[in-house]
Every structure is written in C-alpha cells, then in structure tokens.
Amino acid sequence: MQIGSLTLSGYAALAPMAGVADRAFRELCMRFGAGYCVSEMVSSKGIAYNSRKSADLMQVSSAEHPCAVQIFGTEPDTMADAARFALRYKPDAIDINMGCPAPKISGSGSGAALMKDPALCGRIVNAVSKAVDLPVTVKIRSGFDSDHINAVEIAKIAEDNGVAAITVHGRTRDQFYAPPVNYDIIRDVKRAVQIPVIGNGDVIDAQSAKRLYEYTGVDYIMVGRGALGNPWIFSEINAYLGEDKLIERPSLDEKLRVLSRHIADLVAYKGEAVGMREARKHTAYYLKGFKNAAKLRSLAFSMETLDDLQDLLSAIRG
Ligand SMILES: Cc1cc2nc3c(=O)[nH]c(=O)nc-3n(C[C@H](O)[C@H](O)[C@H](O)COP(=O)(O)O)c2cc1C
Known part of the structure; x- marks a missing residue:
C-alpha cells in the first residue's frame, strides 16, 4: 500500500480517535502490527491561536511512524497554516478531518459538516496540498445524512485537488456510530478514483477485516473501536490476510x-x-x-x- 511516497506495511491502520488514540495507544498498536496511524484531530484554529494543547496533540514519536497528523477546520488558509505548523513534528502525512460528527465540531461547519459544501472541501484540500510537501489525505463519511450520500463526489473533488489517499467511514454524520456500515459506498468510492482508498467501519476481528477488503476492493483498511483494549487485532488481521492463519486470542x-x-x-x-x-x-x-x-x-x-x-x-x- 502506497500513499504518495509513503509505503505502508501490513493490512490495517489505527483510526484517529480523539481522547483515546494518543501516543501511548498508537505506539502500542504499531508494535502489534498496525501499518499506519493518525493523530487525534487537532483544531487548526487552536494552532492559529497558539494553543499549547493543540500543538501537543501534533507530536509524533519515533516509535509511531508512519503517522499522519489530522487537522480540522473550515478556513482553507488557517488549515494550510496548521499543516505547515505540523511539519515541525515530522509527521509522514497530513490528514484532513471531514468526518467528525460531534456537534461541537460539525456544528461550527468543520468535520462531517464540510461534506455539505463540496466546493469548500476542494478549496481546503487544495490549500493544504499546496502548503506542504507531504502526502495529504482526507477522511470522509458516506455523506452528511441519508438524503445526501455524496462520498463519491467529495472523493473526486479531493482527488482533483491533490490528495494522495482517501479514507471512507461508511456511515453518515447523522448515524454517528450506529449500524449499519454502508460497504456499497466505500466500494463506489474505490471504483470512482485512481488514488488509494482506505475502508473504515466496524472491523472487529480478522474475519470482518477480510470481508471489508473483499466486498469493497479497498487498498487498505482502518480500525477504530475494534482496537480499544484489543491491540492484538492488528497481528490477527495481518496473520489472517497475509498467511490465511487464525492466531489464538491472547491469554x-x-x-x-x-x-x-x-x-x-x-x-x-x-x-x-x-x-x-x-x-x-x-x-x-x-x-x-x-x-x-x-x-x-x-x-x-x-x-x-x-x-x-x-x-x-x-x-x-x-
Ligand atoms: C472515541 C472516538 C474518537 C474519534 N475521534 C476521531 C478523530 O479525532 N478524527 C476522525 O477522523 N475520526 C474520529 N473518530 C472516528 C474513527 O476514526 C472511525 O472512523 C470510527 O470509529 C469508525 O470506525 P470503527 O467502526 O472501526 O470504530 C473517532 C471515533 C471514536 C469512537
């Protein structure tokens, strides 16, 4: 799996999870075979206002590469500045959050709410891609709500504006984390773009990882809640998909x-x-x-x- 110049090993990444997927947890999952990880989301406005807390969230240790720093916000210039600021922490990629459903984030037009404004998505991606000499990726949902399933449109716009890969979480913003995950939309995005697509949603073991790969044809997958208290999931996925082996659960x-x-x-x-x-x-x-x-x-x-x-x-x- 290749994101721009970046090579990912194995079969699964650890998903960004604010308040949970911090340095300790990311390092742990990387030791267990996650091939890639993403920081907790960082407010581009926080960076603009010199927030120490926001800057701290961007720190990437030597034990968690390859790792992307994820930023969120609504203003292309502020997002580009935040991406440039992140470079001091030596991330391997910059990821743009277009999927967060939390009212605090999407209520202000950031996160998943960006998907309601495809033109703005394009401007943000364009500004961030031009600002840094690193692969830029986006993480989107299937759409804002069931009447607006536009992941394919957003993915194409992101591709046209320079992103190196797209992660699709197959739920709408209105679903938050409720079932079901829409595998069809992940497959449709994969078919619609040339760049790599990372599938995400409800992978809880090696078998569900395989199902997501096979159904959608994605290039890579991302695991969120299935890794909580369960970093072994990455070695299990790697063994199952790489060698067709089911390894024993930990004692x-x-x-x-x-x-x-x-x-x-x-x-x-x-x-x-x-x-x-x-x-x-x-x-x-x-x-x-x-x-x-x-x-x-x-x-x-x-x-x-x-x-x-x-x-x-x-x-x-x-
Ligand atoms: C506690 C928590 C925090 C999250 N924080 C972020 C975040 O900061 N950025 C982001 O793009 N997604 C975030 N997500 C969404 C996950 O990255 C992922 O897309 C979602 O959990 C679906 O994957 P899963 O079914 O494997 O958990 C968060 C999810 C959870 C449960």
Whole structure:
C-alpha cells in the first residue's frame, strides 16, 4: 500500500480517535502490527491561536511512524497554516478531518459538516496540498445524512485537488456510530478514483477485516473501536490476510502484561494524575469479557495511581 511516497506495511491502520488514540495507544498498536496511524484531530484554529494543547496533540514519536497528523477546520488558509505548523513534528502525512460528527465540531461547519459544501472541501484540500510537501489525505463519511450520500463526489473533488489517499467511514454524520456500515459506498468510492482508498467501519476481528477488503476492493483498511483494549487485532488481521492463519486470542497473562505496559506508557507521557484518569477507560476496554467485569470496571474507575493498577491486576489474578 502506497500513499504518495509513503509505503505502508501490513493490512490495517489505527483510526484517529480523539481522547483515546494518543501516543501511548498508537505506539502500542504499531508494535502489534498496525501499518499506519493518525493523530487525534487537532483544531487548526487552536494552532492559529497558539494553543499549547493543540500543538501537543501534533507530536509524533519515533516509535509511531508512519503517522499522519489530522487537522480540522473550515478556513482553507488557517488549515494550510496548521499543516505547515505540523511539519515541525515530522509527521509522514497530513490528514484532513471531514468526518467528525460531534456537534461541537460539525456544528461550527468543520468535520462531517464540510461534506455539505463540496466546493469548500476542494478549496481546503487544495490549500493544504499546496502548503506542504507531504502526502495529504482526507477522511470522509458516506455523506452528511441519508438524503445526501455524496462520498463519491467529495472523493473526486479531493482527488482533483491533490490528495494522495482517501479514507471512507461508511456511515453518515447523522448515524454517528450506529449500524449499519454502508460497504456499497466505500466500494463506489474505490471504483470512482485512481488514488488509494482506505475502508473504515466496524472491523472487529480478522474475519470482518477480510470481508471489508473483499466486498469493497479497498487498498487498505482502518480500525477504530475494534482496537480499544484489543491491540492484538492488528497481528490477527495481518496473520489472517497475509498467511490465511487464525492466531489464538491472547491469554489472560498476556492481556494483563500489555495493559500494564500501556498504562505505564500513558503515565510516563502524561504524568500520573492525568495518565491514571485516562487509564480508567482504557482499562475498562481490556476488561470486556472478563469474569466479574462489572466489579472490576468499578475498581478501574476509581484508580488514581499506578499502585492502584497493580492492586487491580492482583484482584484479577485472584
Ligand atoms: C472515541 C472516538 C474518537 C474519534 N475521534 C476521531 C478523530 O479525532 N478524527 C476522525 O477522523 N475520526 C474520529 N473518530 C472516528 C474513527 O476514526 C472511525 O472512523 C470510527 O470509529 C469508525 O470506525 P470503527 O467502526 O472501526 O470504530 C473517532 C471515533 C471514536 C469512537
């Protein structure tokens, strides 16, 4: 898989997920075989106003390449400036968010709301592509709502204005994350453009990854929620699609080892106070399907220190 000059290994990327797919989680997924990852979305206005928080979200470590920085906004010039600003963090690509459904984002015309204005999409893509000497990509939905399924139109406009690849999440903005995922529209985008297309939506295991590839003919896929508490999904997808092998699910010990490392990294990067607060939701994802999961989850949500995590792991081991 090639995005401009960039070569991606394996079969699946980690999706951008604000508040979840931070450096610790991206590095973890890359170790497990994700071939590409994308930063949490960064406000181009935040960058224009010198927000430290926005700039911090752009940081890409040496352990997570190839990695794109994703930006959102509505103004072509501000988006181009944010893309130029991102270059100091040495990302491998710049991704433009045209899919976020959150009212805070799409209510101001950014994210998925951009799909209602194809001409503006074209101007933004054009400005960002001209601003940086890196592959520029866009991430879109099937459309804004069921009456406006225009992913093919937006994809063609993006291609004409210089993007190197397009990710399609096969849901409308109005669907948020509700089923079903529209595989037909992902396939239609793939057929309509020459550049690589990355399919996204509801991949939860190796088999669903294969179905998405086979049905749509996409060049690559992207996994979001299916990776939460489950970074093994990338090695499973690589083994299944690369060697037709179904690998065993991780043992309890392996799960706890990986959880422990994940949270230790989170704390190392964000400090114990912030890191442990964010560790609660991640830990809850890992606990899915465990015996006494409800009780363990409530323990997880009261963690404040790394010692509390060790206590939780001891309670799980029994
Ligand atoms: C918590 C959360 C945060 C997300 N944040 C972003 C984001 O910052 N940028 C973006 O383009 N998509 C974002 N998404 C959408 C995902 O990238 C992905 O398109 C969506 O979850 C569908 O894929 P999945 O079914 O594999 O989860 C987010 C999704 C979730 C669940």
